[in-house]
Amino acid sequence: MDQKEPIIVEQYFKKDINVVWKAITELDQMTKWFFENIPDFKPEVGFKTQFNVQSAERNFFHLWEIIKVDPGKKIVYDWRYQEYPGIGKVTFELAEKDDQTVLKLTNEGLESFPDDIPEFTRESCVGGWNYFIKERLKTYLETIG
Numbered sequence: 001m002d003q004k005e006p007i008i009v010e011q012y013f014k015k016d017i018n019v020v021w022k023a024i025t026e027l028d029q030m031t032k033w034f035f036e037n038i039p040d041f042k043p044e045v046g047f048k049t050q051f052n053v054q055s056a057e058r059n060f061f062h063l064w065e066i067i068k069v070d071p072g073k074k075i076v077y078d079w080r081y082q083e084y085p086g087i088g089k090v091t092f093e094l095a096e097k098d099d100q101t102v103l104k105l106t107n108e109g110l111e112s113f114p115d116d117i118p119e120f121t122r123e124s125c126v127g128g129w130n131y132f133i134k135e136r137l138k139t140y141l142e143t144i145g
Helices: 017-025 027-033 122-143
Strands: 007-013 048-055 058-070 074-081 084-097 100-108
Touching: 007 122, 017 027, 017 084, 017 100, 017 122, 027 122, 058 084, 100 122
Parallel strands: none
Antiparallel strands: 007 100, 048 058, 058 074, 074 084, 084 100
16 A cells, blocks of 8 residues: 555544543553653644654654644544654544544655655554554553443
């Protein structure tokens, strides 16, 4: 598949849409399933945060900026790394369907990152998003009321 094609991951949760929204936008919940070292987070346009993630010998100093928020439905991040050129856009969209909440994650801009870094391959990114959404977030939501 083409590097320019967005990565899309969908997952259904047997939880109210507001519960899922809080899990993806409230810092104390995000650190339980997403990145444990996110220092701060607010679902507000213009909010910025940064933190490092180490992988093998490489550092990936994340630079996030929130560029769009539709409360309870959609949040969009501008997603960059301090050490590498490239700019990604990550969208979390929520909808209600058949008494469940469906989360659709879309990751765009992968082609703008260096193609010689293993963590920026399409396979690595798909695997990472499936891990975070279909495993970590799903498991976390199953543990809360």
